[in-house]
Amino acid sequence: GRAPRFHRKFTQLQDGAGAPSSSIRVMQWNILAQALGEGLDSFVQCPPEALSWSRRKYLILEEILTYRPHILCLQEVDHYYDTLQPVLAGLGYSSNFCPKPWSPCLDVEGNNGPDGCALFYDESRFEFLDSVNLQLSAMRIPTNQVAVVTMLRCRSSGRCVCVAVTHLKARSGWEWLRSAQGSDLLRHLQALVQKHAHDSAGAQTLDIPLFICGDFNAIPTEEVYRRYAASPLGLDSAYKRLSEDGSTEPEYTTWKIRPTGECCATLDYIWYSRDTLRVDAVLDMPTEEQIGPNRLPSFSYPSDHLSLVCDFSFKEKE
Numbered sequence: 320g321r322a323p324r325f326h327r328k329f330t331q332l333q334d335g336a337g338a339p340s341s342s343i344r345v346m347q348w349n350i351l352a353q354a355l356g357e358g359l360d361s362f363v364q365c366p367p368e369a370l371s372w373s374r375r376k377y378l379i380l381e382e383i384l385t386y387r388p389h390i391l392c393l394q395e396v397d398h399y400y401d402t403l404q405p406v407l408a409g410l411g412y413s414s415n416f417c418p419k420p421w422s423p424c425l426d427v428e429g430n431n432g433p434d435g436c437a438l439f440y441d442e443s444r445f446e447f448l449d450s451v452n453l454q455l456s457a458m459r460i461p462t463n464q465v466a467v468v469t470m471l472r473c474r475s476s477g478r479c480v481c482v483a484v485t486h487l488k489a490r491s492g493w494e495w496l497r498s499a500q501g502s503d504l505l506r507h508l509q510a511l512v513q514k515h516a517h518d519s520a521g522a523q524t525l526d527i528p529l530f531i532c533g534d535f536n537a538i539p540t541e542e543v544y545r546r547y548a549a550s551p552l553g554l555d556s557a558y559k560r561l562s563e564d565g566s567t568e569p570e571y572t573t574w575k576i577r578p579t580g581e582c583c584a585t586l587d588y589i590w591y592s593r594d595t596l597r598v599d600a601v602l603d604m605p606t607e608e609q610i611g612p613n614r615l616p617s618f619s620y621p622s623d624h625l626s627l628v629c630d631f632s633f634k635e636k637e
């Protein structure tokens with residue numbers, strides 16, 4: 320059967336005065352690798368038919384097209400070349416993909432190749448400047464986690480943005496590795512924006528707005544989260560703005576049932592430069608009732624992670 324899609328609403332923020340024409344919509348989503356969902360994940364309450372690629376691919380594309388983000392950051396992409404890249408290219412998106420060096424998908428029989436991070440952007444809104452694929456290091460040793468970093472120029476305002484997408488190491492016991500990987504990404508970003516600021520004739524480093532989207536596999540009390548919140552790059556996590564006090568992360572961005580039990584946690588984030596960008600709107604999270612007793616994925620929703628969608632605008636220069 321086919322259950323109805325979640326109906327989610329945007330919360331418009333009070334201070335969100337940005338004209339809609341100038342807003343930048345950003346989506347962060349771990350779409351669940353096809354090979355992992357069917358092979359290694361063991362979502363015990365999810366009917367196997369809900370996990371077939373023939374069903375999931377339409378739900379994934381429907382979710383993306385419902386919100387039509389200008390910048391789309393995805394993790395666990397193992398159908399880039401045969402599905403997402405060609406379909407989204409036809410809809411006006413350019414993209415970059417970085418596969419994981421030793422993707423766990425490759426251990427699954429009948430896999431469709433390695434999973435990785437993919438970064439898509441609306442070509443009508445942004446001009447391509449530069450992109451790098453990074454293998455994240457920990458204590459100078461390369462790890463199995465990657466990032467894509469793309470530098471873009473907004474066609475209407477002429478302003479540059481630097482966008483990063485990453486997927487840090489999963490599971491408990493690896494908090495130190497996530498922290499090292501997160502720090503390595505911050506180091507790369509600092510160097511990249513410095514280089515670009517230099518290239519564009521003396522602009523201040525902190526003037527290049529950053530978006531860092533990812534499945535950090537870390538709850539908000541973890542070291543990697545605290546490092547991002549305290550980074551000299553001046554980052555803030557956009558989804559905090561959904562809370563009453565404006566400073567609390569949502570209760571969950573993933574909710575699933577494995578043989579080991581239920582996992583309901585906030586692991587996914589959209590970080591942005593708080594000095595140069597303003598959050599105008601945040602897409603709310605589906606309720607527990609909407610998600611249902613069997614949690615995710617389901618016939619209603621193709622991934623165990625929920626999409627995060629926010630509208631941003633540039634802050635005026637002071």
Ligand code: NDP
Pocket residue numbers: 349355359360361395419421422423426463464487488489490534536577
């Ligand atoms: P991670 O531990 O980061 O996890 C990989 C995927 O598994 C993630 O997409 C994660 O999803 C998902 N996952 C998390 N928790 C569970 C769970 N409890 N049960 C099932 N799946 C889960 O993987 P690595 O990148 O470190 O790679 C792990 C595998 O890769 C190894 O098992 C090995 O086969 C291979 N490998 C091989 C190497 C080599 O030298 N040949 C080196 C390194 C890895 P989510 O993020 O949504 O939680």
Ligand code: CA
Pocket residue numbers: 351352355395
């Ligand atoms: Ca996963």
